[in-house]
Amino acid sequence: MKRLIYMSSFSRPISDQEIDVLGKQSNARNNARGITGVLLCLDKTFFQILEGDDHIIDGLFESIKKDPRHEDVVCLINEDRVRDRLFPGRYMHTVNLNVKGDMLFQPVKVLLQQLMQSHRIIGKYTQPAVINKIVQGLDPLELVPQRTMKAILFADIKGFSGISQRYKVDDAIRLINLYLNLATTAITLHGGEVTKYIGDCVMAHFDENQVDQALHAAVYLQEQLAAIRAEASDDAPESQLFAGIGIDYGEVIQGNVGSVIKMDYTLLGNAVNRAQSLERLTRVLPASCIFSEEVKNASKEPWKFLHLGARPIKGKEQSVDLYCLDNPLLHESEDK
Numbered sequence: 099m100k101r102l103i104y105m106s107s108f109s110r111p112i113s114d115q116e117i118d119v120l121g122k123q124s125n126a127r128n129n130a131r132g133i134t135g136v137l138l139c140l141d142k143t144f145f146q147i148l149e150g151d152d153h154i155i156d157g158l159f160e161s162i163k164k165d166p167r168h169e170d171v172v173c174l175i176n177e178d179r180v181r182d183r184l185f186p187g188r189y190m191h192t193v194n195l196n197v198k199g200d201m202l203f204q205p206v207k208v209l210l211q212q213l214m215q216s217h218r219i220i221g222k223y224t225q226p227a228v229i230n231k232i233v234q235g236l237d238p239l240e241l242v243p244q245r246t247m248k249a250i251l252f253a254d255i256k257g258f259s260g261i262s263q264r265y266k267v268d269d270a271i272r273l274i275n276l277y278l279n280l281a282t283t284a285i286t287l288h289g290g291e292v293t294k295y296i297g298d299c300v301m302a303h304f305d306e307n308q309v310d311q312a313l314h315a316a317v318y319l320q321e322q323l324a325a326i327r328a329e330a331s332d333d334a335p336e337s338q339l340f341a342g343i344g345i346d347y348g349e350v351i352q353g354n355v356g357s358v359i360k361m362d363y364t365l366l367g368n369a370v371n372r373a374q375s376l377e378r379l380t381r382v383l384p385a386s387c388i389f390s391e392e393v394k395n396a397s398k399e400p401w402k403f404l405h406l407g408a409r410p411i412k413g414k415e416q417s418v419d420l421y422c423l424d425n426p427l428l429h430e431s432e433d434k
């Protein structure tokens with residue numbers, strides 16, 4: 099048996115009557131499937147505890163995650179091998195704290211509000227790869243280190259230090275945030291995961307079978323940036339928004355590194371160093387996305403590649419063959 103605890107936010111206003119109906123329907127459905135638990139509502143937030151057979155809870159949680167009545171579903175606990183139920187005989191006890199004036203509920207309300215606020219703040223400041231684990235109910239500190247094949251992508255704003263000196267602080271920060279949002283969307287939309295932000299640079303990883311997706315993410319990001327530059331006036335910082343992207347593919351070690359004070363869930367290995375070096379080469383070579391022969395060989399789609407010659411790079415003893423895609427957008431340079 100397992101116990102799963104999550105919270106979520108209303109995606110639209112939901113009346114007390116609707117919550118009542120949802121509770122009654124859930125109660126009846128859960129009764130038929132041996133699911134017990136509690137559903138709390140506070141402000142615009144749901145907080146639910148579900149307990150029952152593993153596959154039944156997993157299946158229900160998949161349906162609940164897709165339910166259009168709420169969004170931002172964060173799994174707080176996903177506990178296996180649970181022996182005793184916390185709510186025996188309660189198939190979905192629903193408590194709408196918005197309509198409960200009882201003083202006894204005050205501490206629960208305060209605790210839930212605090213929990214929601216902490217999650218919002220932690221979610222904003224925590225490494226995306228760690229948050230992805232937390233929202234699945236996994237404890238990132240318990241993750242076992244592993245060797246794995248990954249496509250590693252670095253995407254950096256070109257010449258950001260010059261831009262930051264030329265424009266006001268607010269404009270520079272707005273530009274970085276715009277860029278990081280675009281890059282993150284490009285990566286997650288194509289199945290990758292942002293490992294971390296390093297100033298104005300995004301480091302991301304894609305699974306072994308997603309090398310083509312990493313290339314698609316690079317093309318998509320450059321398309322988005324080109325559209326933003328085209329719309330910006332000449333004196334706006336957005337007109338200077340060019341990115342350099344480096345991609346490599348190889349074996350990396352994935353795990354928690356750090357000290358007792360601060361941990362980083364990250365990837366280490368030559369592919370990481372090489373992807374960063376390839377990204378730096380976009381500053382000197384006429385291509386805004388450069389990748390290694392390993393990426394070319396691991397991709398499966400019929401891309402048109404251009405050979406950019408061979409160069410020595412960090413993480414490789416010998417010179418490596420460099421490639422870019424035969425796509426005019428990826429040759430566009432900031433000098434144009």
Ligand SMILES: Cc1cc2nc3c(=O)[nH]c(=O)nc-3n(C[C@H](O)[C@H](O)[C@H](O)COP(=O)(O)O)c2cc1C
Pocket residue numbers: 120123124125127128137144146158161162163165167168190
């Ligand atoms: C906050 C929330 C909690 C829910 N809790 C349950 C529940 O405990 N049991 C249940 O059967 N459906 C629950 N639902 C409804 C499910 O999302 C889904 O509509 C229902 O299980 C029917 O899914 P199906 O059409 O895939 O069978 C909940 C929905 C929301 C928004």
